[in-house]
Amino acid sequence: MIRFSAPPSEKAYRLVLPIVALALGACQDQVEVHNERAFVMGTLVEISATGVGAEPFREAAGAAFLEMRSLHDALTPLDGESELVRFNARGHGRWVALEGPLTELVPRALSVQRASDNAFNPHLGRLVALWGFREPPFPGRPPPEKAIRGLLEAGASQPALALRREGSLEGRLEHPGATLDLGGIAKGFAVDRAVAALREHGVDNALVNAGGDMRALGRRGERPWRIGIRHPRREHHVIATVELRNGEAMVTSGDYERFFRAEGKRFHHLLDPTTGRPARRAQQASVLGPRATESDAWSTALFSKGSQGLEALGPGLPGLVIDTSGKAHASPTMRRRLHWRSEEILAP
């Protein structure tokens, strides 16, 4: 056993303390980030967090995934038992009580529909099904013109959902061509709910990324969460980065996510409500905002309207559009937030 004649002297502490201070300084940038991933809502969802222990984080992420799964079950148009399908089955021409998450989500969807002048339309269900974009594999050719026209004449793309409160919130589909389809807003809503679940579990610094739709909480160590915006035609390239503030969301809609090629053209899943066909004014649209729900819906609306839609967003929702010729357009508030990287696409 080692026996010491004296405890460490003051000199030794003088030698050691600066070294310890230096080491602590060097460690400042090393952030411990926890990650959990799961397949939810038809996409890979990744939750990253800092400033929390591994075990509490796992528990919080588990709660967030559970919340997202329950939303998927309620909002999927593919399961006959979902609240959404049940409403569509009964809601044509008569008032039906909205159930579960529909009570919160449908009014918010209608609010964006009105504000975007129907560029975001939450009841294109029959058109989306006709085009076959609900689930891969996607069809190799567009549906017959006659079928598209038939649905448009049956009011598929007109504002068609009325709401009233008779004790509970009730909805009514007013045109036979319309059925509720919340594909353009549900993922954002699920991201918001996941963020709420993380907060409830004491996670204050996190990033929820649901297949590119994301929302940040707090910071990643000393720095904000930084998001890259992908190049619309080069999958692994990033055209710009944005630093997300606490609670802020970023959602991008692009014509490269669900599409097929036919007749030398790209047919994608983002339908223009006015034509019932894939929107042709943009390759990609991104929207920043205080909530992923509205950012999701507005990114769909902006994609449909193209650069002309930027004005409708207002200063609270910075937007970026890459038009069909590959040119970037951004609202003034977005321009101030972007750190442009692409050499191929010029900064807006």
Place this chain on the structure above:
Amino acid sequence: MKGTLTFLARATTPADRLVLIAVWGGMILLGIQAFARPPGEEAVVRVRGEAVKRLALDRPRKVTIRGALGPTELQIRDGAIRFRHAPCQRKRCLGRGWLAQAGETAACVPNRVLVRVGGEQGKPWHAVSY
């Protein structure tokens, strides 16, 4: 050196020396960890300063890049990239060998071709919106 050791022996107790060894050992370990480069994920190829290609390092292949003097062949294998053929005289770029870690760079100056390996640590973003 000998003088320093003698000074340390006189000025410190055995406990002091134990503390110093522990702290310096920890510092060295931290230093190794801090400066170890992460593996690269893609290589960016520039010709005359302009990025002409981004090459993922996850599948083996050979890629030809046209530089100022002529074609340069790059080879990708096992998550690394190297200059395989170059039209320059001295062939210094071939001698640079394999690049696999984020931040590693090699250039064929006469042919104006530069290869830089990038990786997760080198990326200035934490997630991509798409």
